Amino acid sequence: MTVTGPITADPVSCDEFGYGLGHPDGILVLRYRSVTRLAFGENRQDFLHQLYWSPDGLLSARHGGHTTFVGPDEVFWVHRAVTHEVHAADRQSVYRICLREVPPALAGLRAGVAAIDAEAARLVLALTDRGYDERDAPEARSRIMAGLDPRSHPADDRQAGGPGVAVAVATALAHDPGDSTGLAEWAERLHVSVKTLQRDFAREFGMSYSQWRTRLRLRASLALLETRPVGEVARRIGYASPSAFISAFAREYGYTPGRAAAMRRTADTPVPSSRPGPGSARS
Template structure:
């Protein structure tokens, strides 16, 4: 029997924990925009993935903006929250600790191949505990282990005023406000904020803003927007300026980079 998606954000659903006999379990949620899965953790690893829609995943002091061509691996015991930035069909794969495809405590951004996507869809339709579920689980674990990992993330600070600034800029990535402008909004001097950026995030305000804008690029490109529109949406003066910054950061043009997960 196919798994029926839930449409709520209650945590710790009964009967979904992975086991040695069923090392991969799928939890399906169909959620509207701006829904929150509050911060929580599991004794098992998790792949957070949306068949469609865009989600934001935050683990500790790092956040990711995740379109359908990407997924986030979250190791066991890592406290995480998920926010839907638009209507999304969220699919979480719970992975038993001994079967985890990645070692260590670091989260990973994964390319989702067409094969992995179809395996996730097939798992949602397989008979619970049956031989097909077992075979699909084995294939999913193998495909996850082969997935390319990507250096796309945005670091978050602890200091309250700087955190407020960062959250507002994540919500408004195209904003042209200067650091002094933001300082007025959050009740600190520009000099203080500049010191906080270096101390807590190890980079300048402009460098951090570039990371935010590049993180927002993936969902926009996934929607099929032309690069000129993406550049404008993210506050770049031109498509060439956006492409140059993207290539400087990732070593590839935006077109080449995002085509990798479609092959």
């Protein structure tokens, strides 16, 4: 079985792992690895529903006029035949999970972000092991489908001082790195003090809120630069001016965004990533 849709990255590898193909309870996992960027084309006529997941970086996903960013604990869900774009940064792995059936929790959702729990993520990786016992695939598929949950923005009614406030902010910002909400406003929304929120960021991520947001924005820019002009990328990820974005990008990576995009297009030299991730088909 093949799944349509161009991959516009070079060099790129794609391994296919199919179990029970042709049956309603079958599953096909495509694993893509690239030195440069990955881009999944917009005009789709797929007969399968799809989930896009990357364990080692952000995905930029576009449906209609809205672009969102998908983190490693999330997937981008697309109902079959729905037009969309998905982009990944350099040195990133992307798993494309193809299903004939809609996961119950995602019924009625044409395209959007869903959380994927740790066990479901583990099973996706297991299905791409060369020695995986295909007799276990139906149970793994069921567990993966059960491990998905539509992702909403963090609630504003968390108990004061409760755990996970930094994670709640990080989740919202991962979907929209250009969000200009300040630390004090986040703290007010989540009913905690600014100091508590700062402490939670240090505990969860080992850095301050501003450092984490800067790294997120620059990582998000890597998934956009080849297909969008620098000025638009700067605006989308929250910089007040292209010059501010260029300065921050150059400090982090040692290249300007324009040079990074040019190097990706020619594929002469991959853009260094601040968080390089891990890079046999079965039918």
